[in-house]
Amino acid sequence: MSTAPLLEVRNLKLSYGGITAVKGIDFYINPGELVTLIGANGAGKTTTLKVIAGLLKPSSGSIHFLGSAIGGQPAYELAALGVGLVPEGRGVFARMTILENLQMGAYVRQGSHSVKSIDHDLEVVLETFPRLRERLSQLAGTLSGGEQQMVAIARAMMARPKLLLLDEPSMGLAPLMVETIFGVIQNLNQHGMTILLVEQNARLALSMADRAYVLESGVITLSGTANELLNDDRVREAYLGVDAKTSAT
Ligand SMILES: Nc1ncnc2c1ncn2[C@@H]1O[C@H](COP(=O)(O)OP(=O)(O)O)[C@@H](O)[C@H]1O
Numbered sequence: 001m002s003t004a005p006l007l008e009v010r011n012l013k014l015s016y017g018g019i020t021a022v023k024g025i026d027f028y029i030n031p032g033e034l035v036t037l038i039g040a041n042g043a044g045k046t047t048t049l050k051v052i053a054g055l056l057k058p059s060s061g062s063i064h065f066l067g068s069a070i071g072g073q074p075a076y077e078l079a080a081l082g083v084g085l086v087p088e089g090r091g092v093f094a095r096m097t098i099l100e101n102l103q104m105g106a107y108v109r110q111g112s113h114s115v116k117s118i119d120h121d122l123e124v125v126l127e128t129f130p131r132l133r134e135r136l137s138q139l140a141g142t143l144s145g146g147e148q149q150m151v152a153i154a155r156a157m158m159a160r161p162k163l164l165l166l167d168e169p170s171m172g173l174a175p176l177m178v179e180t181i182f183g184v185i186q187n188l189n190q191h192g193m194t195i196l197l198v199e200q201n202a203r204l205a206l207s208m209a210d211r212a213y214v215l216e217s218g219v220i221t222l223s224g225t226a227n228e229l230l231n232d233d234r235v236r237e238a239y240l241g242v243d244a245k246t247s248a249t
Pocket residue numbers: 016019020021039040041042043044045046047048
């Protein structure tokens with residue numbers, strides 16, 4: 001039995017001038033999987049997502065999405081193909097209302113742009129985020145960090161992505177809000193959405209993911225099922241704050 005990966009990245013490199021942030025990485029994501037890329041600050045996680053989303057051109061290497069080579073295609077084309085990015089720091093349009101933010105999300109998609117189909121999708125995302133429904137005419141810039149994260153995810157969903165790239169959704173959020181957001185992410189995945197989740201909060205990410213990759217200084221140093229990595233001594237020491245010598249598994 002073989003399933004073709006939805007996304008396959010081979011020997012991907014990205015240099016910012018003299019600094020090589022991503023040094024030839026390989027990974028793949030199968031349809032329906034929730035895969036996490038964990039790593040310390042500066043490891044190259046955001047750079048990797050930006051390259052996949054078309055915001056940066058790879059220096060070398062290949063990216064296949066749905067079987068086609070996409071490396072170097074511009075972001076708007078990739079968005080239309082079904083690559084949805086929820087950027088680090090959310091990137092909501094602060095001076096637009098929630099409703100306008102969500103409508104902007106539908107703008108890039110392929111397929112129907114009719115008012116009816118946009119309203120239908122709006123209804124679906126508002127069911128996922130009831131908190132946004134009560135605030136549709138509120139300016140996004142006046143929302144809490146957690147609510148802005150909801151807008152950012154909901155806006156990405158309006159483009160009908162086939163692959164959702166999430167960059168540090170837990171960053172800066174209170175624990176209860178982190179729980180809410182991660183509940184939504186898990187729920188989206190259980191309903192079939194393929195997700196690449198980038199997180200510094202390794203414990204949280206590994207608790208939800210099917211598989212995981214560890215990125216260190218632009219190199220993938222470990223990969224496996226989320227359970228394998230949760231039980232790996234190196235991961236436990238470096239990312240989960242557990243002293244492997246003194247703890248039994
Ligand atoms: N626009 C940029 N210009 C130059 N260097 C950058 C730029 N963006 C990121 N970097 C560098 O690339 C490396 C990886 O950054 P990044 O992908 O943001 O890491 P992460 O998301 O894992 O924290 C870091 O050393 C960072 O300083």
